[in-house]
Amino acid sequence: MRVEGRKAIYGASVGILMLEARFPRIPGDMGHAGTWEFPVLYRVVRDASPDRVVRKGAEGLLPEFIDAARGLERDGADGITTNCGFLALFQKELSEAVGIPVATSSLQQVGMVNALLPAGKRAGILTISGSTLTERHLAGAGVPEGTPIETTEGGESFTEAILGDALALDVAAAERDNVAAARRLLERHPEVGAIVLECTNMTPYARAIRRATGVPVFSVVGFVTWFQASLQPKRWALD
Known part of the structure; x- marks a missing residue:
């Protein structure tokens, strides 16, 4: 050799x-x-x-x-x-x-996920900061216009712990924030047939989100x- x-x-x-x-x-x-x-x-x-x-x-x-x-x-x-x-x-x-x-x-998966779903269903996005996720970000990842978006902002701790670069993380509270936001996404947009996690720190909670919502969850690790x-x-x- x-x-x-x-x-x-x-x-x-x-x-x-x-x-x-x-x-x-x-x-x-x-x-x-x-x-x-x-x-x-x-x-x-x-x-x-x-x-x-x-x-x-x-x-x-x-x-x-x-x-x-x-x-x-x-x-x-x-x-x-x-x-x-x-x-x-x-x-x-x-x-x-x-x-x-x-x-x-991870947002680059949205178009591909849409192609996998049944008629009448589309992907939704779960983000750490809905207030600052702009059309420029979405366009850069090729996300279709009008894609439903929900955020963990306003939750117990997840968004502030990560974006505030805290030295401690309440994992249980972070999971609750992610699950609650995912449930809101489906309640507000019943056509969502899968969730794409924008934030790379959300992957540890993907299984809990799947259990709570019943839809496939696509993360950056996948x-x-x-x-x-x-x-x-x-x-x-x-x-």
């Missing part, structure tokens, strides 16, 4: 651009390395706080994200994703800045797992 090199790091095909945060990341959160069934490469983008990215439109941060993406590519990533659905804003610019595939946001399977197809043993 002959092998050739060109990377600094091998065996981790997905590179993840991380916000700079200190709130607890529990299993299921894409920032918890134990979430993944495959190795990943992390790169923290300095000064990209949750508040600055989600509530302030990531203003002034595009150069830092491009530099970090290029660094992941140099280190050996075969594809790049991010740990914030609001970074759909940078999908076009990041894709143009590197020579590998880029999947910035999205990135699908993405990784294209970058590193499984090797099958042949009998």
Whole structure:
């Protein structure tokens, strides 16, 4: 066997651009390395706080994200994703800045999910910040106009703990916030046949949301797992 090199790091095909945060990341959160069934490469983008990215439109941060993406590519990533659905804003610019595939946001699943659903049903979005999720974000992810959206804003703790970068997280309260918001989404939009979780910190609560609503729940972990399977197809043993 002959092998050739060109990377600094091998065996981790997905590179993840991380916000700079200190709130607890529990299993299921894409920032918890134990979430993944495959190795990943992390790169923290300095000064990209949750508040600055989600509530302030990531203003002034595009150069830092491009530099970090290029660094992941140099280190050996075969594809790049991010740990914030609001970074759909940078999908076009990041894709143009590197020579590998880029999947910035869980919101990019919405169109695909719509194609899976029965007639009369469509996907709805659950977001951490409905007040700052704009048409620019949705357009960047290719989300169809008029897609139903519900938010965890105004709940017990989830939105404020994450966007406020709190040092403690009440996991039970966070789950209640997510479940309550999902139920509101279906009550207000009975045509919703599946939920796409915008926020990457929502994945730990996907199972509870599924149980409470009875509809399929699509998260960033499922999205990135699908993405990784294209970058590193499984090797099958042949009998």
